[in-house]
Amino acid sequence: MKKIKKGFALLLVFVMAVSVIPQSAFAAKKKVKLSKKAVTVAVGESVKIQLKNNKKKVKWVVASGKNIITLSKKKKTSVTIKGKKAGKARVHAKIGKKKYICKVTVKKLDKSSDEDWDDDADQDDDDTSTEEPVVQPTEKPLQTSEPVMPSTSKPSVATPESTPGEDTTPMPATIVPSLLPASSTPEPSQTSVPTVKPTDVPSATPLETMTPPVSTIEPTIEPTIKPTIKPTIKPTIKPTIKPTIKPTIKPTIKPTIEPTIKPTEKPTPEATQSASPTVEPTNVPSATPLETITPSLPPSSSTPEPTIKPENHYQGLYAESEPFVISSVTFDKEVTSYSLAYTNIYVNQEGAASLKEVVPDVSKCTFTVYCYGKKAEVKGISDIVWNEKEGEGEGEDPYYSFALTVEQDGKEYTKTVKMMLGIPKYPNTPGNLSNGLTLLSLQADDKTYELERNVAYGGETYYFKDKEIDISKIAEAKKVSIVGVYEEETVTIDVEIRKWNQGYAFFINQSFKKGNLEIGSGYFSGYKKSERYFDVDAFTSTKGEVTGDMVSNEWCFVYEPKLEKGKSLKDIFGNLSEELNIYRTVYNNAYYKDNEIRNVVWHEESFYKNKEDPGYYTFDIVVTVDGQELTQEYKLVQRQRTYQVSGKLTTKDGLPIADAKLMLEEEGGSQEAVKTDSEGYFSKELIKGTYQFNLGKSFTVEDEDLQWNESLPVYKIMGKVSRKGTQATDFPGFWLDSQGDAQVIDDTVNGNEYYAYLKEGTYIVTSYSTQVDTITVTKSETHDITMELGKVFGKGSGYYKFVNTEDPEVYEEPFAAYGSYMVYLKPGTYEVQKDGTVIDTIEVTLGDMEKDYVSYTCKGELLDMKGVQIPKSVYNYDIVVKKEDTVYKNLSLTRWSEGTSGYNFSALPGTYQFYYGEKKIAEVTVADSDVVKDLTMPVKYVKIKMYDAQDQLIPLTQQVTLTNQESKQMYYLYGEEDEDSVGFSIAMALPLGTYQFETYEGMPSVQGKTITVKEDNDEIVMNMNVYKLTGNCKINGESADRSTRIDLRRKEDGYYLASCTVDDEGNYVFYLEPGEYTMKVYNSNVTMDKGEDVSIINDAVVKDLDITNAN
Secondary structure, eight states, X not given: OEEGGGGGOOOOOOSTTOOOOOSOTTOOOOSSEESOSEEEEEXXXXXXXXXXTOOSOOEEEEEEOTTTEEEESOOSSEEEEEEOSSEEEEEEEEETTEEEEEEEEEEOOOTTSOGGGOGGGOSOOSGGGTOOOOOOOSSOOOOOOOOOOOOSBOOSSOOOOSOTTOOSSOOOOOOOOOOOOSXXXXXXXXXXXXXXXXXXXXXXXXXXXXOOOOOBOTTTTSOOOOOOBOOSEEEESOOSSOOOOSOSSOOOOOOSOOOOOOOSSOOSSOOBOOSSOOOSOOSSOOOOOXXXXXXXOOOOSSOOOOOOOOOBTTOSSSOTXXXXXXXXXXXXXXOSEEEEETTEEEEEOTTOSSHHHHOSOGGGOEEEEEETTEEOEEEEEEEEEEEOSOOTTXXXXXXXXXXXXXXXXXXXXXXXXXXXXXXXXXXXXXXXXGGGOEEEEEEETTEEEEEEEOTTTOTTEEEESOTTOOHHHHHHOXXXXXXXXXXXXXXXXXXXXEEEOSSEEEEEEOOEEETTEEEOOBEEEEEEOOXXXXXXXXXEESSSOEEEEEETTEXXXXXXXXXXXXXXXXXXXXXXXXXXXXXXXXXXXXXXXXXXXEEEEEEOSOSSTTOOSOOEEEEXXXXXXXXXXXXXXXXXXXXXXXXXXXXXXXXXXXXXXXSOEEEEEETTSOEEEEEOOTTSEEEEEEXXXXXXXXXXXXXXXXXXXXXOOEEOSOEEEEEEEEETTOOOOOOOXXXXXXXXXXXXXXXXXXXXEEEEEEOSEEEEEEETTEEEEEEEESSSEEOOEEEOOEEEEEEBOEEOEEEESSSTTOEEOOEESSSEEEEEEOSXXXXXXXXXXXXXXXXXXSEEEEOOBOOEEEEEOEEOTTSOBOOGGGOEEEEEEEETTEEEEEEEEETTSSSSSSEEEEEOSEEEEEEETTEEEEEEEEOSSOEEOOEEOSOEEEEEEEEOTTSOBOOOOSEEEEEETTTOOEEEEEOOTTGGGTTSSEEEEEOSEEEEEOOXXXXXXXXXXXXXXXXXXXXXXXXXXXXXXXXXXEETTEEOOTTOEEEEEETTTOOEEEEEEOOTTSEEEEEEOSEEEEEEEEBTTBOOSSOEEEEESSSOEEOOEEEOSOO
């Protein structure tokens, strides 16, 4: 089952700087538009959104979530939103009958996050910079900790930990990133109270509270696999705030069902289940590490130190924490192409009506599989089933399912695989870097940046090896690509930078092909290394299970076993620095074992606000790096006591609120999700406090379990969803936009059916930017939704823009993630644009339309008429590209253009003509591959060498203006600050002819001089009867800056000749003919009483100006 908002899901990209992606990644943009359609703000903090281009009266209102946010500073063009408490809300900007919607997510304030690296530091506030296409998994991923295995490469810097041969003893659990719920209330470690409802109705456990099995092996000194422990305070070598480098939710494309990987050989001794039962099955695989064998260890009061190779977990081919990766398939019969998404295989065969036509016998296929970063041996295929019925809730065609068994290092692993016809379910949504692609470097124009995978978090997070990297240079690059490894083969892939600030950059790589394998687009992020904090990567405890968790907005060590009444952590831990061993930390992406616990302090006051705990510990963790100590403060707290609350929820007219996920809000606290079962029953472990379901009544949890049955003021609306004019069962994602006081408490799509629990009122059904239906709710009833939208799909790469010709401000922007795109549009005429160029015009009708827009790169350098490459520093050209006598692209190439020299644009197959002015300079045909074509410009590249009277080269570092004597066209040229170091005064590439100098700052006598550009001339020499006048200018004893100007006049009559702007150090320079001159200094803060005289005779002059009488 998937939520109604499937196509518009929220992607929380980073804990460090959380960014909420709008639900409609392709929503239409009006002339008046919001700067952001979705924002995230922390509790107690504010964010400003703008209503661009608005000149009319606007009414700002909180449409939903009035207890979540407040609005202030309401203006025609902006409003400030402040978070009151965690939850979701919606802000409407109403202008007449028009309404603009911004969705707001308020998160609990993470004190360990780095506010300096806030995602809102985007360099582009346009919608396209924040609206990423998002991955919609079948169900929300569980928040699990994954064990990770050591790989074979060493970190760049680390204290040696052992010899390479020491691999027979267990490694401690690595503290991998945890995707924590917004709630600060942790789930209990165990439940002893039975469900209060009849046993034939299963107790529903909310998705967020499902606890994955965690292996625990006696004795309790075994390291725990838990979330990375974050510091609360960092007193030594620390910022006041710390960046977090992990995404909150990894963009993924998950199969409908993710069965657990089952090694046939289990580690010895056999792990036992944790005390916290999983009440509801999970679709997320439980990763089984290759090496979890723990040798017999004698009981001890101290933690024996395990050994581990000092190696980077994530540097091998594929992330070594990946338990089972299919990297390629060889089919018995030739197929056009296929794609992979985890263990889903999508076969694309033109003209095929059924997968059985293409793959009649799946057992004859050959699979390449990697387990934990190593290539595995495929042992066999079993349990082959041809599923004639459509896939579960997804409207899929019939498909194969089968078990694939592989062996690696003496262990067997089995995974259920699905093979189906078609493209991945969400072709517009990039996912993880496809099935194990490992990145090595990033290329931005002509500069290479080496990458290394984040050893603490892995996944699609990388560090730039260069600590001094300037990420803005990558953001400004004209062409960015990555070099990676796929199946031991090096590949180079174009990427787009989607978000960035000075701390990190967020990328999407283009899809690419490896044989007939279409490898989809994926998200990944590159971070600048920080020396401001370290992460606790692994630890052990001798006193029972200790985990790392986010508790009451703080990262803490948490003691999991329940304490007897009257007992405290002080009774358990008598010598904390010995009983809690910080085995390994990560600093600057390298492992360190020289760690120590110091300054242990017991606090008698309660840590939790309900005062149930008798106290807690604070302590420092000290890491020694190259002789320098780094210190961060942490807390050890006990797990809060919880009580079971269960019952049944019904609608206003008595129907069960079944299979729903509802928000339960704690008074003065956070919100948690509660999931009901098929009969409306729920069960939830809660701490003491007062709670309320959305739209419900409040109830209080005291010292005992509670049964709570409630009728909420909502109705159930359900029905079928279809598109008019087609028999196809697919349709785009949509949402129910509540009007006025109406409110949605839950909505779900299952196949081509939906249901929603809605408060009485009116709802607009919106898909993409289009209103497709209106629902008025007065009772529970059936309401079918029929969308009048046409589907356009086909092959392509990157982003496309479909613009409605009747209203050009209305458009959609699909992204081709797997070599294919798909978009749903209202019937009408649309221009199809690629990179700002109109590549097609189509008429969209109801039904489906296939249009391929596979584009290729057309690029080349600019050459002068003699074949010499023209340097970018002299570019100032407008080149028109035409296709079939129609303008296809305007290339404006200047010295300030992004990227390196030359031109570069995307072109569909066809023939293109290049024009410079009225002159056709080239023609190129694009067929089925990239094309390189240099353009010969009708200009000559020459260097000007201008000498003064002492035969010294004069660097022309300011703007030079030349006028063509025949055409009278003016040309503006620019020199460089260091031009005198390259052997000429200035370079230019101009049409043949005679040119006259106009005024030049600092050299009045150059005006009127002429030069002639000839085909055979590479250099032009000019001898000037001038001498250099230079010096330094101070104002009241301080060096002047670029706001200061020096005017030069003839002394005899005061006639103005020239002016010069001083540089950053206050230096100035003139080139003057012999004579008497007067200089006067000007800036906004200076008034000179009189000027300074200077004489130029037959030598250079140095004259410093020290203006001490400046007012």
